[in-house]
Amino acid sequence: MKKTIPFVVASLFGFEEVAAQNIRPDTLRVIGLSEVVVSANRVRERRADVPQQIDVLRAAQIRLQNPMTTADALLNTGQVFVQKSQFGGGSPVIRGFEANKILLVVDGVRMNNAIYRAGHLQNILSTDANVLDRVEVLSGAGSVLYGTDALGGVISLLTKNPLLADSTTGTGPRVRTSNLVRYGTAAREKTAHTDLSLGWQKFGSLTSITASDFDDLRKGRRDYKSFPGFGENLRYVERQDGKDVVVPNDNVNIQRQSGYRQLAVLQKFLYRPSARQQHTLNVQYSTTSDVPRYDRLQEYRNGALRFAEWNYGPEKRFFASYQFQYSRPTLLFDMVRLTPAVQKVNESRLSRPFGRDTRDENLEEVKIGSVNLDLFKQIGRHELRYGAEAAHNKVESIGRNVNIVTGQTKGIATRYPNGSTYATTGVYASHNWEITPQLILSDGLRFSTVRLKANFNPEFFKSSLLNSDQKSASLNGNLGLVWMLPAGFRVSGLLSTGFRNPNLDDVSKTFEQNNGTLIVPNPDLKPEQIFYREAEVSQTIEGRLHVAVTGFYSTLTDAIVVRPYTAPDGSTTTVYNNQTFVTVANTNASKARVYGFSGRLNAALLDHWSAQASATYTNGRVLTTDVPLDHIPPVYGRGAITYQSRRLTAEASVLFNGRKGVADYSPSGEDNLIQNTPVGALGWQTFNLRTTFQVTREWSVQSGLENILDQSYRPFASGINAAGRNFYLTVRFEH
Template sequence: MKKSIPFVLASLFGAEEVEAQSTRPDTLRAISLSEVVVSANRVQERKADIPQQIDVLPAAQIRLQNPMNTADALQNTGQVFVQKSQFGGGSPVIRGFEANKILLVIDGVRMNNAIYRAGHLQNILTTDANAVDRIEVLSGAGSVIYGTDALGGVISILTKNPRLADSTTATQPRVGMSSFVRYGTAAKEKTAHTDLSLGWRKFGSLTSITASDFDDLRKGRRDYKSFPGFGENLRYVERQDGKDVVVPNDNVNIQRESGYRQLGVLQKFLYRPSATQQHTLNVQYSTTSNVPRYDRLQEYRNGNLRFAEWNYGPEKRFFASYQFQYSRPTAFFDMVRFTPAVQKVNESRLSRAFGNVNRDENLEEVKIGSVNLDLFKQIGRHELRYGAEATRNKVESVGRRVNIDNGATIGIATRYPTGSTYATTGVYASHNWEITPQLILSDGLRFSTVKLKANFNPEFFKSSLLNSDQKSSSLNGNLGLVWMLPVGFRVSGLVSTGFRNPNLDDVSKTFEQNNGTLIVPNPDLKPEQIFYREAEVSQTIEGKLHVAVTGFYSTLTDAIVVRPYTAPDGSTTTVYNGQPFTTVANTNANKARVYGFSGRFNAALLNHWSTQASVTYTKGRVLTTDVPLDHIPPVYGRGAITYQNRKLTAEASMLFNGRKGLADYSPSGEDNLGQNTPVGALGWQTFNLRTTYQITRSWSVQSGLENILDQSYRPFASGINAAGRNFYLTVRFER
């Protein structure tokens, strides 16, 4: 464990050397007990010292996979399940939890905000996979270090850093550049990326820009024999001569009205005035075009297409943080990191019924301020990490109805109470004790508070449930043990607790469901609590083999679920946008359990060959009502074999999902059974080939063939079929 100190210092004052090592496409170096991660305790430490499963996706692997977005990068690992309601989507599932029960963190700052919903989220797409240095997936409860929302796990995204000059006497800047263009056939994808790094002795700059244009996605042509034609797009809506017209699709495998465009920009400035301190300014911006909600656009009512338009409006994310790091041993710390940050998120929902000239628009803006303080101290065989976090969200919500013919606009009910605030605070401490070089004890505590205040405008929402004013607190802890045995065997165990406090989307959202009921606010919601256990057995032969099996078991109490709701005044209906609705609401109704296992295998073979495999099995059940829990994917995983030499890297892989039958679906409706076959989600597998060839020192070409057999399939809980056979070609220039 003492080896973690040099790793910490290298992270702070030798970022360019750490980055250079982490991005080498060397399979042998990946099989190591000494791999360094930061997601467990917010500072770098050896992965082997941590009693919780952490999977790392480095930049070299992302580059080889050549994904369209960050969600696809996670899915291609085979260790994270991803749901999609539309092509421009991607909602990760970890340990049977999804959406606002998973915490997204970028460069140490939480992305989750007050309106992250419980269903399916595509917010991870606002991070540019081409600007990422590594992604770390911490599976299982992570509330001790990260606070609310980390029930199923933490996805920590670390973006690239500027690289300073190698020599302290260098007079010319160190210049690094990477650019590529990519074309893919399944969606006529056109992506262009460039990044430029300039590094002097003390100052560095990194600029990264990626622009993508995706046409409508083509599904596979090879149907299941038992369900021929499943997922075919037979017709879609066009606006012709001021009227909505249903148009027959001349190619039923093209999923019309699914394409979108995206832009991502990152700018970092690094200033290192001395060997003991470092300053980083980190600015990120992401935006999209309208993103069609494909599953809604293929929704029928009385035999007719229901919607002429259903789009997520342009999703914009602005992020800016300043990070100060200082390392000099004192009585209270060896290293301190201070990170204030601001974010602004804009999203919207734009829907118009077929034949209706009025488009309903709900627009949301969330402004987030946060500050993190993290400290590290080593005393003999003890490592102490402690710190504090505070965040504040303010939500502005607008509802309007726009006549698309004459532009006339009237107000409608907002999705959320405008002017609402949501604030969190927390203090934490975690401790590692190297009892012996082979036995390491981990423990930690966190105390958190959450405050939410929301007031609805009674003009549009006729209900007694107009005000929400909540305060709550949670105390969470963990205890883990790692035992290093001879010849690379390792045994670890962990118990921990976690929580997720109801946010504005849980407490104060109004939303018309597909079944005609209306979700109304419930000011009496309590935090969800989880008790998590994990055990792992692994063996590592340095540079040659790593195999691990992990079992996990979670107990969830006060789980938030949608149930019929009676207001304090006894009413079970309300008037919303001038129409009466039966009311339902989020309530703390359930106790549930989630359990399963995951296995990983990575071996270096002779003559430049290596092989990797992973599998994850999860089961979940609501104990209160004895029904399946939602968001539980079928068994899934990946197998691959890779060849590497000086110029050529080639990988053949298989991604697979098992079947999920009707008896395993949750009755909540969150798993979108109506979007799948009459017998549930069918099993599937795709075979894929990817290659990279280094033509010269600066030029390389990548090509790949995904879903080689052109299988038509729709992953569990998704609302759109996955891509059919996709050939892509990428040309890269690097110096």
């Protein structure tokens, strides 16, 4: 463990940038446990010292994958399941937990906000895959270090930093640029990216811009024999001469009204006046066009298409953080890092039934202010990490009905109570003890508080529960042990508790589900609690082989699930937007459990060849009612063989999902059974080939063929078929 200290110091002040100059930029893998990770304890440390499973996706791997989005980058690893309700989506699932039960962190700042919903989220798309330096996926409860929302795990997104000039050369500014243009056939994708790093000895700047244009997605042509034509887009709605018209699709494999556009911009400034301190200003902005909600646009009622429009309006995310790092051995710390940040997120839902001239628009704006304080101290064989975090959310919610012909507007029910606030605070301490070089003990504690205030508008909600003022506190802990055995064997175990406080979306959302029910507010929700266990056995031959099997078991109490809801006046239906609905609501089920296992293999075969494989099985059930838990994917995984030489890198891979039958679906409707076949989600596999050829030092060409057999399939819980055969071509210029 003592070897981690140089890594910690280097990471704090960017010294790893100098060391990285001697590493090939296209090096794909670290085979073994010597790799350094950040997400486990908020500072860099050896992966071998961490008792919890962490999967790392590095820039070189993202570069070879050439993903359209960050969600696709995670999907292509085979270690994270991803759900999509529309093409412009991507909701990661970790060990049976999804959406607001997974914490997204970008450059050390939490992305999760007060309106992250429990269903499916596409917010991870707002981080550009082309500017990522690495992604770390921490599986299992992470509340001790990260607080609320980290029930299922943490996805830490780390973007590139400016590269400073080598102080020993004194040769002026260091200039680095990376540029690409990419075209893909399945969605006629057109992507352009450029980034420029300018670095002097003490000051550096990094500017990155990525723009993408995705046409309607084409599904595979090769249908399942038992369900021919499943997922075909037979007809869609167009507005012609001021009227809605149903148009036959001239190519049923093109999923009409699924395309969208996206823009992402990043600007970083780095100032390092001395070896002891560093200042980083980090500004990010992303936006989209309207993103069609494909599953809704293909929803039928009484044999006819129901909606003429159903779009997510432009999702805009503004992010700005300042990070101060200082290193000097003192009585209280060897290192301190302070990260204040602000974020503003705008999103909306725009829907108009077929034949109507009025569109319902629900618009949300969330403003978030946060601050993180992290400290590190080494005392002999003991490492202490401790700190504090605070975040405050304010939500503005607008509901309006707009006549698209006359422009007249009137108020309608807002999705959330307007002017609501949601605040979290926490203090934590994490400790590692190297009892012997072969035995490492980890432990930690966190105390958290959460407060939510929401006032319902009596004009739209005829209820006696018009005000919600929730307060809660939670004390969480973990205990882990790593035991290094002879011949490269390693055994680790972890016990951890965690919590997730109901946010504004849980407590007060009003939303019509695909199954025809209406989710209504329930201000009486309590926090979810989890007791998480994990055990892993692995063997490592450094640089040659790493194989691991991990088992996990989670027990949830007061788990929040959607269930039929009876109002205080005894009614089970309500009128919403002039329609009568059966009401459901988020409620606290008494108890649920999730368990499963995963296996991973990474092996160097010959001088230029390596192999990788992974598989994950998960099972979840609400024990109180003895029904399946939602968000539990079927078995999934990946296998790949990679060839890498000085100029050429090639990878052949297979991605696969098992089958999930109707009896294993949750009755909540969250898993979108109505969007799949009558027997549930069918199993599938795709075969893929990716290559990179370095033409010159600066120029490279990448090509790939994904879903080679052109299989038509729809992943579990998704509302759109995945891409059919996709050929892409990328040209890169890097200097």
